[in-house]
Amino acid sequence: MEKVRIGFIGVGGIAGAHLNILSKMEDVEIKAICDINPQTLKRRAEEFGVQACYEDYREMLDKEELDAVYICVPPFAHADMEERAAEKGLHMFIEKPVELRMENAIRKHEAIKKAGVIASVGYCARYLDISDKVRELLKDRTVELVLGYFMGGAPGTPWWRQRDKSGGQLVEQTTHMVDIARFFVGDVEAVNGAFVALTKPSPDWTIDNASVVTLYFESGAIGAITSACMLGQGFKTGLDLFARDFIVEFTYGGIRIREPGSPPQEIKAGVNMYYEENRAFIDAVKTGDRSLIRSPYEDAVKTLEVTLAADISARERRVVELKFKG
Ligand SMILES: NC(=O)c1ccc[n+]([C@@H]2O[C@H](COP(=O)([O-])OP(=O)(O)OC[C@H]3O[C@@H](n4cnc5c(N)ncnc54)[C@H](O)[C@@H]3O)[C@@H](O)[C@H]2O)c1
Incomplete structure (x- = not known):
């Protein structure tokens, strides 16, 4: 063709x-x-x-x-x-x-x-050259802890603030961090979520304002993904991965590698994702x-399941096991 x-x-x-x-x-x-x-x-x-x-x-x-x-x-x-x-x-x-x-x-x-x-x-984010670099850095290391963030304001599109239309911040936006965490560390087998909405900027705002989601990876690693969309300003978007004597901080713009005894090493993203x-x-x-x-459809369904299960977990106050295997 x-x-x-x-x-x-x-x-x-x-x-x-x-x-x-x-x-x-x-x-x-x-x-x-x-x-x-x-x-x-x-x-x-x-x-x-x-x-x-x-x-x-x-x-x-x-x-x-x-x-x-x-x-x-x-x-x-x-x-x-x-x-x-x-x-x-x-x-x-x-x-x-x-x-x-x-x-x-x-x-x-x-x-x-x-x-x-x-x-x-x-x-x-899977298409960034720095994502390849992170995978390469992690190949011979054991990630034990993952911390992810999507903390800022709400996008202007009116459907975004309605839970039945967007699914809320974790499902709609922080999904990027959940997905890239899966790309780096592998599949998630269970989640535990906590959500909060103590304030409301307008009557049509039906989503939560912030959340913390614990991830249990199949590898045995654990993670915490935090979201906040009531800040009215950009604050923090990224993922930090921790292994023995090693930290890599990932953002869309670049990565920072920290190892004891060496100054932090920064690598900027070199491509448009x-x-x-x-x-x-x-x-x-x-x-x-x-x-x-x-990011084939099947893989994206796995990321979706993590975020939807977190919602169930928060409502029922229990750890939810993931079922979708593809
Ligand atoms: N990957 C990324 O970085 C990224 C960035 C922004 C948005 N998104 C995703 O893209 C999707 C759209 O977001 P957006 O910001 O472009 O929203 P938007 O509201 O700006 O655009 C969506 C468009 O879809 C149209 N639409 C709705 N229902 C339709 C239908 N039945 N038939 C035809 N058109 C229809 C709307 O009229 C609107 O023009 C969301 O799922 C969002 O999460 C991804």
């Missing part, structure tokens, strides 16, 4: 970032776009010179000849998009989190598997090489 023909479902914030990158690739054609918001649809059509515009994704999938589809809608809005795309044999790039309910995610995972299509999920995940997806579609995809 000379050019990969792509359709977009949802062309809001993050889709804009993907469209910007893809529109500069010579082997990509943005063939059609879809959004339920006519103003957003018109704006993106003009910005990226797209002729075929739809307000209904089913119509777009039925009418357009596509190779792949980008699904960039909020967590609550996925409906049967993945199943329909899979039925049509379309490869998919899907934004995280993939769903808000495990049963839906598992159903979609089965549909994707049955269709044999490539499904890549937007856990972009959004470019890398898009390039990997397009190359995988063109060549059929699935090994290029660092």
